Amino acid sequence: MSAIYNFNAGPAILPAPVLERAQRELRDYQGRGMSILEMSHRSPEYEAINTEAAERLKRLLGVGEEYHVLFLQGGASMQFAMLPLNFLPPGASADYILTGAWAEKAFEEAGRVGQARVAASTAETGYRNIPLQADLVLDPHAAYVHITSNETIQGVQWHTWPAVGDTPLVADMSSDILSRPLETQRFALIYAGAQKNLGPAGVTIVVIRDDFLRRASSNLPVMLRYATHAKNRSLYNTPPVFAVYMVNLVLAWIDEQGGLAAIAERNRRKAATLYRVIDESSGFYRGYAAPEHRSLMNVTFRLPDETLEKRFVAEATAQGMAGLAGHRSVGGIRASIYNAMGQDGCDALAAFMTDFMRRNG
Known part of the structure; x- marks a missing residue:
């Protein structure tokens, strides 16, 4: 098979060394006589992968124990709803900055849960640009401010993060997470579908600060609570074990690149x-x-x-x-x-x- 250059937007290209290692370990993971696809998510082998992936991600992002790393399912699209379900209480509103198709979808989903308002939008330009700080009309009492750090469809990206005061800043970073150093401490929550920069489709990464997590609603079905997954280290139910394994290999590859x-x-x-x-x-x-x-x-x-x-x-x-x-x-x-x-x-x-x-x- 001849190699091609894969410019797909997602699921997207994976590092060749990662694919080669996964191929070597597919039938027999570290001499255990079975594939990681067949192992229990309660096994020591998988728990080690789960822990190592979370620690690697924290190290790359430059954060400590004040942040939780969650491995969830449902893609970023599930986060469009899970975020306001947890953090948009009755009577409150959340600010959304619209910079493209994915920001629009997040805003529309939040509106199905509670009150969401547009703090800025570049729709009138066809989403060809990011709003300037002076363009933002922020509510100082908002439950959070949501941005989409990179829009895959229009091809625009935040290069300077918005100043939002004391309001928690939340970002969908599905398409540019770990593509550059990040002032992670500025964010209360980051979420990202893995299938562009982190691994294969099937797992969604959530990085959430502990003080923000403590604000989350407890009046939700158990699986929709961030607290459930933080308390159980993403092992409350069966996680997408192979996708997390692949994320761990990609994180190791990023380390190896410097x-x-x-x-x-x-x-x-x-x-x-x-x-x-x-x-x-x-x-x-x-x-x-x-x-x-x-x-x-x-x-x-x-x-x-x-x-x-x-x-x-x-x-x-x-x-x-x-x-x-x-x-x-x-x-x-x-x-x-x-x-x-x-x-x-x-x-x-x-x-x-x-x-x-x-x-x-």
Whole structure:
């Protein structure tokens, strides 16, 4: 099987060394005579994985015992509801900053639970930018402020976190978690579907500060309480054991790359390679996001017409570059270049873009 460059937005590329180790251990995990897929989640082997993954994640994020790491299911979409169920009490409201399709979905779900208000929105620009601090109209009495750190569809990303005073700041970081150093202490809660930067689909990571956790409602079904999972170290019910195992391997791989500072520099170089071609194309390629708010994870752009866009995707696919079609809601081209994508993949795509423009410009 020949290798391809995987630019899919999610489930997305995984580091080759992680896949190779999982392949080696699939049938017989550490000489136990069975696969991790077959072991009890109460076994010492799995409990060690669970603990190690949580500790590795805390170390990479630079936090201590004041934060809990939870391994949950249901994806970020479940968190859209679980968050307000736990932290949006009757009579209160929560602030949502809308920067794209995923922020919209989180806001709409919160509105089904309680009162959610828009503290800022860039919908009028087609979600091409992130609001400035001066654009935010925050309620100082809000239960929390919610942001989406990176929008995979529109390709915009927060590069400076909003100042929200004493209000708890919550973030959906599904598509850029661990892509750069993070001032984690600024956040009361972070959640992320694993299938972009952390591992395969099937597990959702929640990082929650203890003082915020203590505010959570206890008048909920047991499985919907963050406190349940924190108390039981994500082992209240059967967790997605293989997905957590894979997350642990990815976290070890990030450590081996030099941690988040090294990963961030690598990601900046990769993104710059593609944005340079866009900016030097004299308008043949048109970046979707405002330059100052461009995502380092999802490079989105358009060509002169949809016919050329379809040809671009078809020819790129034939040359071993998969997953470049933009989201169906916006069209165009999207190159997702998460942590596991190497510089070689971005170089190959940049060379293809230059050649395609030469032949079709």
